[in-house]
Amino acid sequence: MFNTQRTAVITGATSDRGIGETVARRYAREGWAIVILDLDGEKSAKVAAAIGGEFDVPSFGYEIDVTSEESVTAAEAAVAAEVRDGNLPTVGALANIAGITSPVPFLETTLxxxxxxxxxxxxxxxxxxxxxxxxxxDAGFGRIVNMSSVSAQRGGGVFGKVPYSSAKAAILGFTKALARELGPTGVTVNAVTPGAVDTNIRVGATAESEAALAASIPVGRTATTEEVAAVITFLSTDDAAYLTGATFDINGGSHIH
Ligand SMILES: NC(=O)c1ccc[n+]([C@@H]2O[C@H](COP(=O)([O-])OP(=O)(O)OC[C@H]3O[C@@H](n4cnc5c(N)ncnc54)[C@H](O)[C@@H]3O)[C@@H](O)[C@H]2O)c1
Known part of the structure; x- marks a missing residue:
């Protein structure tokens, strides 16, 4: 229980079998208060309450559309109000997990x-x-962990194609440049690059394509959401203060570079 004085904010954390929900659960298990931000506000509040109740930590959930500045500002204001009122400790970690993928071949993509x-x-x-x-x-402490993907490093090859690989590569550049700028502030910024993780995001994947995928991974299987969450929560600890601007591969050896 090393983080009872801090809140972890997790975006994209309500999907059944998703990475974000496992990350939120793991933060709570490690003593963090949690805030879940996802498209459906009611579901966010419900999932947050369930996790908060299970681990006896403060928990809130709000609606957010991460693509809308207005929505993001409103969600942050809601969290700030709970912090001000003493219902949540200050925000110490942000896990940017919300994401979508696309398997559409390049010439079939639209703007x-x-x-x-x-x-x-x-x-x-x-x-x-x-x-x-x-x-x-202001608090002199922060841990930002951004969700990229092995697709950014090896040009897709799992499920997502050009737009997904491009977006996830943008996140790597963002992470590195921001980490450099924030060096002296006590805020670290890192990225994780999972390979295939066993979630529902690869809609349309077939049993055959999943078997071929597993066979192509040296460890012989896709990652569990828990294995991804373990890295993200570690990067949020005091022990991780000297890790910043780094990219953490979680790919079972599928991309060794
Ligand atoms: N599953 C994998 O194999 C894998 C591998 C590498 C990286 N990732 C990344 O991990 C993250 C989570 O993936 P997952 O497999 O758990 O997928 P998922 O589809 O189960 O979860 C994605 C979450 O993001 C939320 N979301 C989507 N658009 C949003 C928006 N505009 N605003 C707020 N929330 C939004 C969804 O509601 C959902 O809860 C994604 O960024 C994904 O690209 C996944």
């Missing part, structure tokens, strides 16, 4: 699809980080 995938993954990470960062700088 609309490109914009949407860039908006949720890259612009969303930018907007949410910008909203929560001032409080972290």
């Amino acid at each position: 609309e699809l490109w914009n949407k995938v860039m908006a949720v993954n890259a612009t969303g990470t930018y907007l949410v980080t910008k909203a929560f960062l001032p409080g972290m700088i």
Whole structure:
């Protein structure tokens, strides 16, 4: 229980079998208060309450569309009000997990699809980080962990294609440049690059494609959401103060570089 004085904010954390929900659960298990931000406000509040109740930590959930500055500002204001009222400790960690993928081949993509995938993954990470960062700088402590993907490093090859790989690569550049700028502030910024994780995001994947995928991974299987969450919560600890601007591969050896 090393984090009872801090709140972790997690975006994209209500999906059944998703990474974000496991990350929120793990933060709570480690003693963090949690805030879940996702598209459906009611579901966010419900999932947060269930996790908060299970681990006896303060928990709130709000609606957010990470692509909308107005929505992001409103969600941050709701969290700030709970902090001000003493219902939540100060925000110490932000996990930018919300994301969408797309398996559409390049020449079949539309500008609309490109914009949407860039908006949720890259612009969303930018907007949410910008909203929560001032409080972290004021507190002199912050841990920002951004969700990229092995697709950014090896050019897709799992499920997502060009727009997804581009958006996840943007997140790597964002992470590195922001980490450099925030060096002296006590706020670290890192990225994780999972390979295939066993969630519902790869809609349309078949049993055959999943088997071929597993066979292509040296460890012989996809990652569990818990294995991804373990890295994210570690990067949020006091022990991780000297890790910043780094990219953490969680890919079972599928991309060794
Ligand atoms: N599953 C994998 O194999 C894998 C691998 C590498 C990276 N990732 C990344 O991990 C993250 C989580 O993936 P997952 O597999 O749990 O997917 P998921 O689809 O189960 O979860 C994504 C979550 O993001 C939320 N979301 C989508 N658009 C949003 C928006 N505009 N505003 C707020 N929330 C929004 C969804 O509601 C959902 O809760 C994504 O960023 C994904 O790209 C996944």
